[in-house]
Amino acid sequence: MTDYHKSCVGSGDPVPHILGHWLSPSRLWFTAPSWEHLLVLVMGAILSPGKRTVTACLRITGRAEAANFSVYHQLLNRARWNPRTLAARLLSIVVASLVPDGPVVIGMDDTIERRWGPRIAARGIYRDPVRSSHGHFVKASGLRWLSFMILSPVPWAKCVKALPVLTLLCPSERYDQKRGRKHKLLTDCARQGVLQLCRWLPGRDIIFVGDSSCAVHTLAAALASTNSIRSAAQPHFRDEGSFFDELLY
Numbered sequence: 001m002t003d004y005h006k007s008c009v010g011s012g013d014p015v016p017h018i019l020g021h022w023l024s025p026s027r028l029w030f031t032a033p034s035w036e037h038l039l040v041l042v043m044g045a046i047l048s049p050g051k052r053t054v055t056a057c058l059r060i061t062g063r064a065e066a067a068n069f070s071v072y073h074q075l076l077n078r079a080r081w082n083p084r085t086l087a088a089r090l091l092s093i094v095v096a097s098l099v100p101d102g103p104v105v106i107g108m109d110d111t112i113e114r115r116w117g118p119r120i121a122a123r124g125i126y127r128d129p130v131r132s133s134h135g136h137f138v139k140a141s142g143l144r145w146l147s148f149m150i151l152s153p154v155p156w157a158k159c160v161k162a163l164p165v166l167t168l169l170c171p172s173e174r175y176d177q178k179r180g181r182k183h184k185l186l187t188d189c190a191r192q193g194v195l196q197l198c199r200w201l202p203g204r205d206i207i208f209v210g211d212s213s214c215a216v217h218t219l220a221a222a223l224a225s226t227n228s229i230r231s232a233a234q235p236h237f238r239d240e241g242s243f244f245d246e247l248l249y
Contacts, residue, residue, distance in 0.1 A: 124172025
């Protein structure tokens with residue numbers, strides 16, 4: 001028991017070979033050291049019962065006292081890999097596995113990541129959708145992310161699973177002003193994300209589902225007048241109010 005514990009502290013639990021096989025389609029976009037670190041983080045994210053932070057992933061995989069713990073953090077902020085290329089690859093895998101034919105339903109939703117610190121410069125102050133109500137307004141400070149998710153129904157569970165395939169950072173207006181850049185609204189980021197997804201899925205009918213924050217004429221008009229979208233895919237927009245009932249039943 002003692003010898004096993006000491007070996008786990010130094011190197012950590014080994015990564016299952018089947019995990020590397022599952023993730024092998026993404027192997028080409030990582031260097032050899034980054035790939036090994038990625039497998040550890042994915043294994044930790046699957047096993048972690050609480051928040052899936054890098055520290056939690058290292059702790060659950062037996063690497064809490066590893067001397068090279070910093071390299072796992074650097075995978076997300078310094079390692080050389082293209083998240084946009086991986087998003088396109090992930091989208092193709094999810095669509096081929098879960099939506100091989102018929103329309104592809106993609107949900108759009110923004111979320112606030114509550115982060116503080118001198119290096120978190122893109123954060124802003126937004127309305128907290130969880131704690132706010134019609135008569136009570138609550139502010140929240142953090143990073144605003146816009147996520148695009150494949151909505152795939154699970155018949156035996158009678159629910160719709162949202163599988164994120166593309167996530168965009170929406171910086172605050174103050175952040176863009178300090179850098180002399182034109183500020184992009186949430187709908188501008190949504191338009192760019194929708195155009196990108198349509199180019200990645202040529203020839204497929206795509207249904208985008210969003211809440212009231214995406215229900216603007218400028219977004220619909222920009223997509224309807226884009227020639228690249230007409231040749232690449234056929235997008236449709238639906239409100240999320242009753243669409244989930246249609247997916248389930």
